[in-house]
Amino acid sequence: MGDIVFIQGLEVNTLIGVYSWERAIKQQLIFDAEMVCDMSRAIMDDDVAHVINYKTVSEDIERLCHEIQAELLETLADKIAEHILSHYPCSQITLTIHKPNAIKAAKSVGVKIVRRTAV
Numbered sequence: 623m624g625d626i627v628f629i630q631g632l633e634v635n636t637l638i639g640v641y642s643w644e645r646a647i648k649q650q651l652i653f654d655a656e657m658v659c660d661m662s663r664a665i666m667d668d669d670v671a672h673v674i675n676y677k678t679v680s681e682d683i684e685r686l687c688h689e690i691q692a693e694l695l696e697t698l699a700d701k702i703a704e705h706i707l708s709h710y711p712c713s714q715i716t717l718t719i720h721k722p723n724a725i726k727a728a729k730s731v732g733v734k735i736v737r738r739t740a741v
Contacts, residue, residue: 625661627674627712629683630654636687638698638721651695652720652730653683657712674710682706695719695733703737714738 632653639645657674664672683702692698703715715737720730 625659626656627659627661627676627679628654628656629676629680632680632683634684634687636684637691638687638693638695640693649721650723651687651732652722654716654718654720655679655683655706656716657706657710658714659710659712674712679706679710682709695721696735699733699735700737703735707737707739712739 632655634651634653635648636651637645637647638649638651657679659674661673664670682705686702686705687698690698690701692701699717699719703717706712706715706717716734717737718732718734720732722730724731
């Protein structure tokens with residue numbers, strides 16, 4: 623099935639960046655995540671035990687940001703996607719990380735990755 627649980631606009635202030643001045647401050651990142659899953663059992667049973675808990679995923683994303691302290695958004699995105707795929711019942715994640723204050727003339731810049739579980 624192609625059901626989607628999503629998180630949009632999750633704000634995390636964390637250490638990110640390659641330059642020494644970036645390593646000395648926390649910067650705002652904004653996350654969008656779409657996790658492809660099968661909701662049929664949750665729908666049939668009307669039971670939260672069979673869904674992806676977006677609150678827990680959001681907490682994991684924030685915790686991982688602080689633990690990983692990556693230099694590159696690409697590294698952070700890959701590690702978060704790997705964690706979500708291995709800890710939640712989803713077959714695919716599309717993860718976007720916005721770094722809205724990186725380029726003054728742009729509303730936002732960032733990365734978007736798509737990862738799937740091995741079949």
